[in-house]
Amino acid sequence: MSRRTTLKYAFAGIVAIALTLGVGWWRVDGPGAPEQTGLRPVALSEMEFRLSDHEGNDVGPETLIGRPTMVFFGFTYCPDVCPTTLSDISGWLDDLGEEAEEMNVVFITVDPARDTVEAMAEYVSYFHPLVRGWTGLEEEIARAAQGFRARYERVPTEGGDYTMNHTASVFLFDAEGRFTTMIDYHEPGEFAVPKIRRALNKET
Amino acid sequence: MTVVYGLMAALMFASSAAMPAIAGSEDVVVEDAWARASIGVNRPGAAYMTIRNTGDEAVTLTGIRTDLAMMPDIHQTSTNAEGVSSMAPAGEIEIAPGEAVWLEPGGLHAMLMRLQRPMAEGENFSMTLDFSDGGEITVEVPILGIAARGPEG
Incomplete structure:
Protein backbone atom coordinates (compact mmCIF):
# COMPACT_ATOMS: atom_id res chain seq x y z
CA MET A 1 0.00 0.00 0.00
CA SER A 2 1.54 3.34 -1.01
CA ARG A 3 1.85 6.12 1.48
CA ARG A 4 -0.68 8.12 -0.46
CA THR A 5 -3.27 5.34 -0.29
CA THR A 6 -2.67 4.96 3.45
CA LEU A 7 -3.27 8.67 3.92
CA LYS A 8 -6.42 8.44 1.84
CA TYR A 9 -7.74 5.63 4.05
CA ALA A 10 -6.79 7.52 7.20
CA PHE A 11 -8.61 10.58 5.93
CA ALA A 12 -11.69 8.52 5.01
CA GLY A 13 -11.57 6.99 8.48
CA ILE A 14 -11.47 10.38 10.15
CA VAL A 15 -14.36 11.62 8.01
CA ALA A 16 -16.38 8.51 8.94
CA ILE A 17 -15.74 9.03 12.65
CA ALA A 18 -16.59 12.73 12.41
CA LEU A 19 -19.79 11.88 10.56
CA THR A 20 -20.78 9.29 13.15
CA LEU A 21 -20.15 11.76 15.95
CA GLY A 22 -22.01 14.45 14.05
CA VAL A 23 -25.02 12.21 13.44
CA GLY A 24 -24.94 11.14 17.08
CA TRP A 25 -24.95 14.76 18.24
CA TRP A 26 -27.77 15.61 15.84
CA ARG A 27 -29.92 12.81 17.16
CA VAL A 28 -29.15 13.09 20.86
CA ASP A 29 -28.54 16.78 21.60
CA GLY A 30 -28.96 18.55 18.29
CA PRO A 31 -32.05 19.66 16.39
CA GLY A 32 -32.86 16.03 15.53
CA ALA A 33 -33.23 15.04 19.18
CA PRO A 34 -36.60 13.60 20.22
CA GLU A 35 -38.70 16.02 22.20
CA GLN A 36 -37.98 15.71 25.86
CA THR A 37 -40.27 13.18 27.46
CA GLY A 38 -41.51 12.92 31.00
CA LEU A 39 -42.53 16.58 30.91
CA ARG A 40 -45.66 17.61 32.72
CA PRO A 41 -48.65 18.68 30.67
CA VAL A 42 -49.04 22.44 30.53
CA ALA A 43 -52.05 24.07 32.21
CA MET B 1 -33.17 -63.00 34.98
CA THR B 2 -32.05 -61.78 31.59
CA VAL B 3 -35.59 -62.09 30.40
CA VAL B 4 -36.81 -59.90 33.28
CA TYR B 5 -34.24 -57.21 32.53
CA GLY B 6 -35.13 -57.37 28.87
CA LEU B 7 -38.79 -56.97 29.69
CA MET B 8 -38.08 -54.03 32.01
CA ALA B 9 -35.96 -52.37 29.34
CA ALA B 10 -38.70 -52.89 26.82
CA LEU B 11 -41.26 -51.46 29.23
CA MET B 12 -39.08 -48.44 30.00
CA PHE B 13 -38.51 -47.85 26.32
CA ALA B 14 -42.21 -48.10 25.63
CA SER B 15 -43.13 -45.71 28.43
CA SER B 16 -40.50 -43.13 27.46
CA ALA B 17 -41.67 -43.26 23.85
CA ALA B 18 -45.21 -42.67 25.03
CA MET B 19 -44.22 -39.81 27.35
CA PRO B 20 -44.77 -36.82 25.03
CA ALA B 21 -48.35 -37.83 24.41
CA ILE B 22 -49.05 -38.36 28.11
CA ALA B 23 -47.29 -35.36 29.56
CA GLY B 24 -47.79 -32.67 26.91
CA SER B 25 -50.79 -30.54 26.18
CA GLU B 26 -53.16 -33.08 27.74
CA ASP B 27 -52.13 -31.67 31.10
CA VAL B 28 -53.11 -28.15 30.15
CA VAL B 29 -56.16 -26.65 31.81
CA VAL B 30 -57.80 -23.44 30.62
CA GLU B 31 -59.68 -21.38 33.21
CA ASP B 32 -61.57 -18.10 33.44
CA ALA B 33 -61.94 -17.53 29.71
CA TRP B 34 -63.84 -14.40 28.72
CA ALA B 35 -63.98 -11.86 25.93
CA ARG B 36 -65.32 -8.38 25.42
CA ALA B 37 -68.22 -7.69 23.14
CA SER B 38 -67.30 -5.89 19.93
CA ILE B 39 -68.91 -2.97 18.13
CA GLY B 40 -69.55 -4.42 14.69
CA VAL B 41 -66.81 -6.37 12.91
CA ASN B 42 -64.27 -3.72 11.93
CA ARG B 43 -62.52 -3.45 15.26
CA PRO B 44 -60.38 -6.30 16.57
CA GLY B 45 -61.76 -8.21 19.56
CA ALA B 46 -59.86 -9.46 22.60
CA ALA B 47 -60.19 -12.61 24.70
CA TYR B 48 -58.55 -13.50 27.98
CA MET B 49 -57.97 -16.69 29.98
CA THR B 50 -55.59 -18.53 32.28
CA ILE B 51 -53.66 -21.40 30.70
CA ARG B 52 -52.31 -23.74 33.35
CA ASN B 53 -49.82 -26.55 32.80
CA THR B 54 -50.61 -29.18 35.44
CA GLY B 55 -48.14 -31.69 33.99
CA ASP B 56 -44.47 -32.18 34.72
CA GLU B 57 -43.14 -31.18 31.31
CA ALA B 58 -43.05 -27.79 29.68
CA VAL B 59 -45.62 -27.16 26.98
CA THR B 60 -45.50 -24.60 24.20
CA LEU B 61 -48.55 -22.78 22.93
CA THR B 62 -47.93 -22.21 19.22
CA GLY B 63 -51.13 -20.54 18.10
CA ILE B 64 -54.87 -20.08 18.37
CA ARG B 65 -57.75 -20.69 15.99
CA THR B 66 -61.39 -19.67 15.92
CA ASP B 67 -64.00 -19.37 13.22
CA LEU B 68 -64.95 -16.04 14.77
CA ALA B 69 -61.84 -14.27 13.45
CA MET B 70 -59.73 -14.81 10.36
CA MET B 71 -56.54 -13.63 12.02
CA PRO B 72 -56.44 -14.61 15.67
CA ASP B 73 -53.09 -14.21 17.38
CA ILE B 74 -51.73 -13.81 20.89
CA HIS B 75 -50.48 -10.29 21.44
CA GLN B 76 -48.58 -8.68 24.25
CA THR B 77 -49.32 -5.14 25.42
CA SER B 78 -46.42 -3.34 27.02
CA THR B 79 -46.05 0.15 28.41
CA ASN B 80 -42.64 1.82 28.34
CA ALA B 81 -41.06 4.19 30.87
CA GLU B 82 -42.68 7.19 29.15
CA GLY B 83 -46.13 5.67 29.59
CA VAL B 84 -46.52 4.86 25.88
CA SER B 85 -48.24 1.57 25.36
CA SER B 86 -47.83 -0.69 22.34
CA MET B 87 -48.83 -4.14 21.17
CA ALA B 88 -46.82 -6.85 19.45
CA PRO B 89 -47.37 -10.52 18.56
CA ALA B 90 -46.23 -12.63 21.50
CA GLY B 91 -44.92 -15.54 19.41
CA GLU B 92 -44.78 -19.03 20.92
CA ILE B 93 -45.42 -19.19 24.64
CA GLU B 94 -43.73 -21.83 26.76
CA ILE B 95 -45.46 -22.80 29.99
CA ALA B 96 -43.21 -24.49 32.53
CA PRO B 97 -44.51 -27.50 34.49
CA GLY B 98 -46.84 -26.39 37.27
CA GLU B 99 -46.92 -22.84 35.90
CA ALA B 100 -49.60 -20.82 34.17
CA VAL B 101 -49.79 -17.91 31.78
CA TRP B 102 -52.40 -15.28 32.31
CA LEU B 103 -54.00 -13.62 29.33
CA GLU B 104 -55.42 -10.56 31.05
CA PRO B 105 -56.10 -6.89 30.31
CA GLY B 106 -52.90 -4.93 29.86
CA GLY B 107 -50.71 -7.97 29.25
CA LEU B 108 -51.15 -10.94 26.97
CA HIS B 109 -54.41 -11.22 25.11
CA ALA B 110 -55.90 -13.25 22.30
CA MET B 111 -56.31 -10.58 19.66
CA LEU B 112 -59.13 -11.45 17.30
CA MET B 113 -58.45 -9.68 14.02
CA ARG B 114 -60.81 -9.78 11.04
CA LEU B 115 -63.96 -10.66 12.92
CA GLN B 116 -66.37 -12.73 10.85
CA ARG B 117 -69.38 -11.66 12.92
CA PRO B 118 -69.95 -9.21 15.75
CA MET B 119 -69.14 -10.44 19.24
CA ALA B 120 -72.46 -10.07 21.04
CA GLU B 121 -72.66 -9.85 24.80
CA GLY B 122 -74.18 -13.01 26.30
CA GLU B 123 -73.03 -15.29 23.47
CA ASN B 124 -70.13 -17.76 23.41
CA PHE B 125 -67.58 -18.74 20.80
CA SER B 126 -65.08 -21.60 20.62
CA MET B 127 -61.38 -21.07 20.40
CA THR B 128 -58.76 -23.77 19.85
CA LEU B 129 -55.30 -23.57 21.36
CA ASP B 130 -52.55 -25.41 19.46
CA PHE B 131 -49.50 -26.82 21.19
CA SER B 132 -46.11 -27.83 19.83
CA ASP B 133 -46.67 -31.52 20.60
CA GLY B 134 -49.57 -31.54 18.16
CA GLY B 135 -52.17 -31.45 20.90
CA GLU B 136 -55.01 -28.95 20.97
CA ILE B 137 -57.57 -27.72 23.44
CA THR B 138 -60.86 -26.13 22.51
CA VAL B 139 -62.47 -23.75 24.98
CA GLU B 140 -65.83 -22.03 25.04
CA VAL B 141 -65.35 -18.32 25.62
CA PRO B 142 -68.28 -16.34 27.05
CA ILE B 143 -68.66 -12.83 25.64
CA LEU B 144 -69.15 -10.19 28.32
CA GLY B 145 -69.88 -6.47 27.98
CA ILE B 146 -67.44 -4.02 26.36
CA ALA B 147 -66.72 -2.49 29.75
CA ALA B 148 -66.05 -5.86 31.46
CA ARG B 149 -62.92 -5.94 33.55
CA GLY B 150 -62.53 -9.64 34.23
CA PRO B 151 -64.20 -13.06 33.95
CA GLU B 152 -66.84 -11.92 36.45
CA GLY B 153 -67.79 -8.94 34.33
Whole structure:
Protein backbone atom coordinates (compact mmCIF):
# COMPACT_ATOMS: atom_id res chain seq x y z
CA MET A 1 0.00 0.00 0.00
CA SER A 2 1.54 3.34 -1.01
CA ARG A 3 1.85 6.12 1.48
CA ARG A 4 -0.68 8.12 -0.46
CA THR A 5 -3.27 5.34 -0.29
CA THR A 6 -2.67 4.96 3.45
CA LEU A 7 -3.27 8.67 3.92
CA LYS A 8 -6.42 8.44 1.84
CA TYR A 9 -7.74 5.63 4.05
CA ALA A 10 -6.79 7.52 7.20
CA PHE A 11 -8.61 10.58 5.93
CA ALA A 12 -11.69 8.52 5.01
CA GLY A 13 -11.57 6.99 8.48
CA ILE A 14 -11.47 10.38 10.15
CA VAL A 15 -14.36 11.62 8.01
CA ALA A 16 -16.38 8.51 8.94
CA ILE A 17 -15.74 9.03 12.65
CA ALA A 18 -16.59 12.73 12.41
CA LEU A 19 -19.79 11.88 10.56
CA THR A 20 -20.78 9.29 13.15
CA LEU A 21 -20.15 11.76 15.95
CA GLY A 22 -22.01 14.45 14.05
CA VAL A 23 -25.02 12.21 13.44
CA GLY A 24 -24.94 11.14 17.08
CA TRP A 25 -24.95 14.76 18.24
CA TRP A 26 -27.77 15.61 15.84
CA ARG A 27 -29.92 12.81 17.16
CA VAL A 28 -29.15 13.09 20.86
CA ASP A 29 -28.54 16.78 21.60
CA GLY A 30 -28.96 18.55 18.29
CA PRO A 31 -32.05 19.66 16.39
CA GLY A 32 -32.86 16.03 15.53
CA ALA A 33 -33.23 15.04 19.18
CA PRO A 34 -36.60 13.60 20.22
CA GLU A 35 -38.70 16.02 22.20
CA GLN A 36 -37.98 15.71 25.86
CA THR A 37 -40.27 13.18 27.46
CA GLY A 38 -41.51 12.92 31.00
CA LEU A 39 -42.53 16.58 30.91
CA ARG A 40 -45.66 17.61 32.72
CA PRO A 41 -48.65 18.68 30.67
CA VAL A 42 -49.04 22.44 30.53
CA ALA A 43 -52.05 24.07 32.21
CA LEU A 44 -55.29 23.77 30.24
CA SER A 45 -55.35 27.57 29.97
CA GLU A 46 -52.09 27.42 28.01
CA MET A 47 -53.28 24.80 25.53
CA GLU A 48 -54.78 25.61 22.15
CA PHE A 49 -56.79 23.18 20.07
CA ARG A 50 -60.28 22.86 18.58
CA LEU A 51 -62.06 19.53 18.58
CA SER A 52 -65.58 18.16 18.50
CA ASP A 53 -67.17 16.12 21.28
CA HIS A 54 -69.21 13.01 20.55
CA GLU A 55 -72.38 15.07 20.30
CA GLY A 56 -70.84 17.34 17.69
CA ASN A 57 -70.25 20.29 20.02
CA ASP A 58 -67.24 22.48 19.36
CA VAL A 59 -64.84 22.00 22.27
CA GLY A 60 -61.36 23.05 23.36
CA PRO A 61 -59.23 23.27 26.50
CA GLU A 62 -61.33 26.19 27.80
CA THR A 63 -64.38 23.87 27.83
CA LEU A 64 -62.70 22.02 30.69
CA ILE A 65 -61.78 24.95 32.92
CA GLY A 66 -64.09 25.46 35.89
CA ARG A 67 -64.34 21.79 36.82
CA PRO A 68 -61.73 19.20 37.73
CA THR A 69 -60.75 17.20 34.66
CA MET A 70 -59.56 13.74 33.75
CA VAL A 71 -58.16 13.19 30.22
CA PHE A 72 -57.07 10.02 28.47
CA PHE A 73 -55.77 9.43 24.92
CA GLY A 74 -56.68 6.29 22.98
CA PHE A 75 -58.62 5.02 19.97
CA THR A 76 -61.71 2.90 19.51
CA TYR A 77 -59.98 0.23 17.39
CA CYS A 78 -57.82 -0.57 20.40
CA PRO A 79 -58.71 -4.05 21.68
CA ASP A 80 -56.97 -4.11 25.04
CA VAL A 81 -55.57 -0.94 26.60
CA CYS A 82 -58.39 1.50 25.79
CA PRO A 83 -61.41 -0.52 26.89
CA THR A 84 -59.42 -1.54 29.96
CA THR A 85 -58.59 2.07 30.85
CA LEU A 86 -62.13 3.25 30.14
CA SER A 87 -63.51 0.45 32.34
CA ASP A 88 -60.98 1.36 35.03
CA ILE A 89 -62.07 5.00 34.79
CA SER A 90 -65.74 3.96 34.90
CA GLY A 91 -65.01 1.90 38.02
CA TRP A 92 -63.21 4.80 39.73
CA LEU A 93 -66.13 7.10 38.90
CA ASP A 94 -68.54 4.56 40.37
CA ASP A 95 -66.40 4.43 43.53
CA LEU A 96 -66.41 8.21 43.81
CA GLY A 97 -70.15 8.37 43.18
CA GLU A 98 -71.62 11.84 43.68
CA GLU A 99 -68.18 13.29 44.36
CA ALA A 100 -67.22 12.77 40.71
CA GLU A 101 -70.38 14.26 39.23
CA GLU A 102 -68.77 17.68 38.86
CA MET A 103 -65.92 16.28 36.85
CA ASN A 104 -64.99 16.46 33.15
CA VAL A 105 -63.93 13.06 31.85
CA VAL A 106 -62.57 13.15 28.32
CA PHE A 107 -61.32 10.43 26.01
CA ILE A 108 -59.39 12.02 23.09
CA THR A 109 -58.80 9.80 20.07
CA VAL A 110 -55.37 9.61 18.47
CA ASP A 111 -56.95 7.97 15.40
CA PRO A 112 -59.35 10.59 13.99
CA ALA A 113 -59.25 8.91 10.56
CA ARG A 114 -61.37 6.04 11.90
CA ASP A 115 -62.84 7.67 15.02
CA THR A 116 -65.51 9.94 13.65
CA VAL A 117 -67.94 11.79 15.91
CA GLU A 118 -70.46 8.93 15.40
CA ALA A 119 -67.86 6.25 16.20
CA MET A 120 -66.90 8.10 19.38
CA ALA A 121 -70.57 8.50 20.36
CA GLU A 122 -71.23 4.79 20.07
CA TYR A 123 -68.03 3.83 21.84
CA VAL A 124 -68.38 6.07 24.89
CA SER A 125 -72.01 4.98 25.33
CA TYR A 126 -70.72 1.65 26.67
CA PHE A 127 -68.85 3.28 29.55
CA HIS A 128 -69.66 5.65 32.45
CA PRO A 129 -72.09 8.39 31.35
CA LEU A 130 -69.60 11.09 32.39
CA VAL A 131 -67.11 9.99 29.70
CA ARG A 132 -67.02 12.35 26.69
CA GLY A 133 -65.29 11.40 23.43
CA TRP A 134 -63.38 14.06 21.52
CA THR A 135 -62.15 13.87 17.93
CA GLY A 136 -61.28 16.26 15.13
CA LEU A 137 -58.69 17.10 12.52
CA GLU A 138 -55.33 15.34 12.68
CA GLU A 139 -53.46 18.60 13.27
CA GLU A 140 -55.78 19.61 16.11
CA ILE A 141 -55.29 16.20 17.76
CA ALA A 142 -51.54 16.75 17.39
CA ARG A 143 -51.81 20.17 19.06
CA ALA A 144 -53.84 18.69 21.90
CA ALA A 145 -51.33 15.86 22.41
CA GLN A 146 -48.52 18.40 22.46
CA GLY A 147 -50.16 20.32 25.29
CA PHE A 148 -50.70 17.16 27.31
CA ARG A 149 -47.19 15.90 26.38
CA ALA A 150 -48.91 12.76 25.12
CA ARG A 151 -47.33 10.76 22.33
CA TYR A 152 -48.80 8.55 19.65
CA GLU A 153 -47.66 6.79 16.55
CA ARG A 154 -49.36 4.85 13.78
CA VAL A 155 -48.02 1.31 13.42
CA PRO A 156 -48.88 -0.98 10.48
CA THR A 157 -50.07 -4.51 11.36
CA GLU A 158 -50.38 -7.73 9.37
CA GLY A 159 -53.00 -7.62 6.67
CA GLY A 160 -52.64 -3.94 5.81
CA ASP A 161 -54.37 -2.64 8.95
CA TYR A 162 -52.79 -0.39 11.50
CA THR A 163 -52.80 0.15 15.21
CA MET A 164 -51.71 3.08 17.34
CA ASN A 165 -49.08 3.22 20.04
CA HIS A 166 -50.04 5.93 22.48
CA THR A 167 -49.54 7.38 25.93
CA ALA A 168 -51.86 5.37 28.16
CA SER A 169 -51.67 7.52 31.31
CA VAL A 170 -54.70 9.38 32.63
CA PHE A 171 -54.07 13.11 33.20
CA LEU A 172 -55.70 14.97 36.09
CA PHE A 173 -56.29 18.73 36.30
CA ASP A 174 -57.88 20.82 39.03
CA ALA A 175 -60.85 23.11 38.45
CA GLU A 176 -58.51 25.97 37.50
CA GLY A 177 -57.05 23.81 34.75
CA ARG A 178 -53.71 23.22 36.47
CA PHE A 179 -52.15 19.80 36.00
CA THR A 180 -52.22 17.91 39.31
CA THR A 181 -50.97 14.40 38.58
CA MET A 182 -51.36 11.41 36.34
CA ILE A 183 -52.55 7.88 36.84
CA ASP A 184 -50.36 5.30 35.17
CA TYR A 185 -51.83 2.69 32.90
CA HIS A 186 -53.63 0.00 34.90
CA GLU A 187 -52.79 1.61 38.24
CA PRO A 188 -54.86 -0.08 40.96
CA GLY A 189 -57.97 1.73 42.16
CA GLU A 190 -56.60 2.15 45.70
CA PHE A 191 -54.00 4.55 44.25
CA ALA A 192 -56.08 6.02 41.46
CA VAL A 193 -59.16 7.04 43.46
CA PRO A 194 -57.23 9.14 46.04
CA LYS A 195 -55.40 10.88 43.18
CA ILE A 196 -58.72 11.82 41.59
CA ARG A 197 -60.02 12.96 44.96
CA ARG A 198 -57.00 15.24 45.26
CA ALA A 199 -57.78 16.87 41.90
CA LEU A 200 -61.42 17.22 43.00
CA ASN A 201 -60.63 18.80 46.34
CA LYS A 202 -57.70 20.96 45.34
CA GLU A 203 -58.15 24.43 46.85
CA THR A 204 -58.47 26.92 44.03
CA MET B 1 -33.17 -63.00 34.98
CA THR B 2 -32.05 -61.78 31.59
CA VAL B 3 -35.59 -62.09 30.40
CA VAL B 4 -36.81 -59.90 33.28
CA TYR B 5 -34.24 -57.21 32.53
CA GLY B 6 -35.13 -57.37 28.87
CA LEU B 7 -38.79 -56.97 29.69
CA MET B 8 -38.08 -54.03 32.01
CA ALA B 9 -35.96 -52.37 29.34
CA ALA B 10 -38.70 -52.89 26.82
CA LEU B 11 -41.26 -51.46 29.23
CA MET B 12 -39.08 -48.44 30.00
CA PHE B 13 -38.51 -47.85 26.32
CA ALA B 14 -42.21 -48.10 25.63
CA SER B 15 -43.13 -45.71 28.43
CA SER B 16 -40.50 -43.13 27.46
CA ALA B 17 -41.67 -43.26 23.85
CA ALA B 18 -45.21 -42.67 25.03
CA MET B 19 -44.22 -39.81 27.35
CA PRO B 20 -44.77 -36.82 25.03
CA ALA B 21 -48.35 -37.83 24.41
CA ILE B 22 -49.05 -38.36 28.11
CA ALA B 23 -47.29 -35.36 29.56
CA GLY B 24 -47.79 -32.67 26.91
CA SER B 25 -50.79 -30.54 26.18
CA GLU B 26 -53.16 -33.08 27.74
CA ASP B 27 -52.13 -31.67 31.10
CA VAL B 28 -53.11 -28.15 30.15
CA VAL B 29 -56.16 -26.65 31.81
CA VAL B 30 -57.80 -23.44 30.62
CA GLU B 31 -59.68 -21.38 33.21
CA ASP B 32 -61.57 -18.10 33.44
CA ALA B 33 -61.94 -17.53 29.71
CA TRP B 34 -63.84 -14.40 28.72
CA ALA B 35 -63.98 -11.86 25.93
CA ARG B 36 -65.32 -8.38 25.42
CA ALA B 37 -68.22 -7.69 23.14
CA SER B 38 -67.30 -5.89 19.93
CA ILE B 39 -68.91 -2.97 18.13
CA GLY B 40 -69.55 -4.42 14.69
CA VAL B 41 -66.81 -6.37 12.91
CA ASN B 42 -64.27 -3.72 11.93
CA ARG B 43 -62.52 -3.45 15.26
CA PRO B 44 -60.38 -6.30 16.57
CA GLY B 45 -61.76 -8.21 19.56
CA ALA B 46 -59.86 -9.46 22.60
CA ALA B 47 -60.19 -12.61 24.70
CA TYR B 48 -58.55 -13.50 27.98
CA MET B 49 -57.97 -16.69 29.98
CA THR B 50 -55.59 -18.53 32.28
CA ILE B 51 -53.66 -21.40 30.70
CA ARG B 52 -52.31 -23.74 33.35
CA ASN B 53 -49.82 -26.55 32.80
CA THR B 54 -50.61 -29.18 35.44
CA GLY B 55 -48.14 -31.69 33.99
CA ASP B 56 -44.47 -32.18 34.72
CA GLU B 57 -43.14 -31.18 31.31
CA ALA B 58 -43.05 -27.79 29.68
CA VAL B 59 -45.62 -27.16 26.98
CA THR B 60 -45.50 -24.60 24.20
CA LEU B 61 -48.55 -22.78 22.93
CA THR B 62 -47.93 -22.21 19.22
CA GLY B 63 -51.13 -20.54 18.10
CA ILE B 64 -54.87 -20.08 18.37
CA ARG B 65 -57.75 -20.69 15.99
CA THR B 66 -61.39 -19.67 15.92
CA ASP B 67 -64.00 -19.37 13.22
CA LEU B 68 -64.95 -16.04 14.77
CA ALA B 69 -61.84 -14.27 13.45
CA MET B 70 -59.73 -14.81 10.36
CA MET B 71 -56.54 -13.63 12.02
CA PRO B 72 -56.44 -14.61 15.67
CA ASP B 73 -53.09 -14.21 17.38
CA ILE B 74 -51.73 -13.81 20.89
CA HIS B 75 -50.48 -10.29 21.44
CA GLN B 76 -48.58 -8.68 24.25
CA THR B 77 -49.32 -5.14 25.42
CA SER B 78 -46.42 -3.34 27.02
CA THR B 79 -46.05 0.15 28.41
CA ASN B 80 -42.64 1.82 28.34
CA ALA B 81 -41.06 4.19 30.87
CA GLU B 82 -42.68 7.19 29.15
CA GLY B 83 -46.13 5.67 29.59
CA VAL B 84 -46.52 4.86 25.88
CA SER B 85 -48.24 1.57 25.36
CA SER B 86 -47.83 -0.69 22.34
CA MET B 87 -48.83 -4.14 21.17
CA ALA B 88 -46.82 -6.85 19.45
CA PRO B 89 -47.37 -10.52 18.56
CA ALA B 90 -46.23 -12.63 21.50
CA GLY B 91 -44.92 -15.54 19.41
CA GLU B 92 -44.78 -19.03 20.92
CA ILE B 93 -45.42 -19.19 24.64
CA GLU B 94 -43.73 -21.83 26.76
CA ILE B 95 -45.46 -22.80 29.99
CA ALA B 96 -43.21 -24.49 32.53
CA PRO B 97 -44.51 -27.50 34.49
CA GLY B 98 -46.84 -26.39 37.27
CA GLU B 99 -46.92 -22.84 35.90
CA ALA B 100 -49.60 -20.82 34.17
CA VAL B 101 -49.79 -17.91 31.78
CA TRP B 102 -52.40 -15.28 32.31
CA LEU B 103 -54.00 -13.62 29.33
CA GLU B 104 -55.42 -10.56 31.05
CA PRO B 105 -56.10 -6.89 30.31
CA GLY B 106 -52.90 -4.93 29.86
CA GLY B 107 -50.71 -7.97 29.25
CA LEU B 108 -51.15 -10.94 26.97
CA HIS B 109 -54.41 -11.22 25.11
CA ALA B 110 -55.90 -13.25 22.30
CA MET B 111 -56.31 -10.58 19.66
CA LEU B 112 -59.13 -11.45 17.30
CA MET B 113 -58.45 -9.68 14.02
CA ARG B 114 -60.81 -9.78 11.04
CA LEU B 115 -63.96 -10.66 12.92
CA GLN B 116 -66.37 -12.73 10.85
CA ARG B 117 -69.38 -11.66 12.92
CA PRO B 118 -69.95 -9.21 15.75
CA MET B 119 -69.14 -10.44 19.24
CA ALA B 120 -72.46 -10.07 21.04
CA GLU B 121 -72.66 -9.85 24.80
CA GLY B 122 -74.18 -13.01 26.30
CA GLU B 123 -73.03 -15.29 23.47
CA ASN B 124 -70.13 -17.76 23.41
CA PHE B 125 -67.58 -18.74 20.80
CA SER B 126 -65.08 -21.60 20.62
CA MET B 127 -61.38 -21.07 20.40
CA THR B 128 -58.76 -23.77 19.85
CA LEU B 129 -55.30 -23.57 21.36
CA ASP B 130 -52.55 -25.41 19.46
CA PHE B 131 -49.50 -26.82 21.19
CA SER B 132 -46.11 -27.83 19.83
CA ASP B 133 -46.67 -31.52 20.60
CA GLY B 134 -49.57 -31.54 18.16
CA GLY B 135 -52.17 -31.45 20.90
CA GLU B 136 -55.01 -28.95 20.97
CA ILE B 137 -57.57 -27.72 23.44
CA THR B 138 -60.86 -26.13 22.51
CA VAL B 139 -62.47 -23.75 24.98
CA GLU B 140 -65.83 -22.03 25.04
CA VAL B 141 -65.35 -18.32 25.62
CA PRO B 142 -68.28 -16.34 27.05
CA ILE B 143 -68.66 -12.83 25.64
CA LEU B 144 -69.15 -10.19 28.32
CA GLY B 145 -69.88 -6.47 27.98
CA ILE B 146 -67.44 -4.02 26.36
CA ALA B 147 -66.72 -2.49 29.75
CA ALA B 148 -66.05 -5.86 31.46
CA ARG B 149 -62.92 -5.94 33.55
CA GLY B 150 -62.53 -9.64 34.23
CA PRO B 151 -64.20 -13.06 33.95
CA GLU B 152 -66.84 -11.92 36.45
CA GLY B 153 -67.79 -8.94 34.33
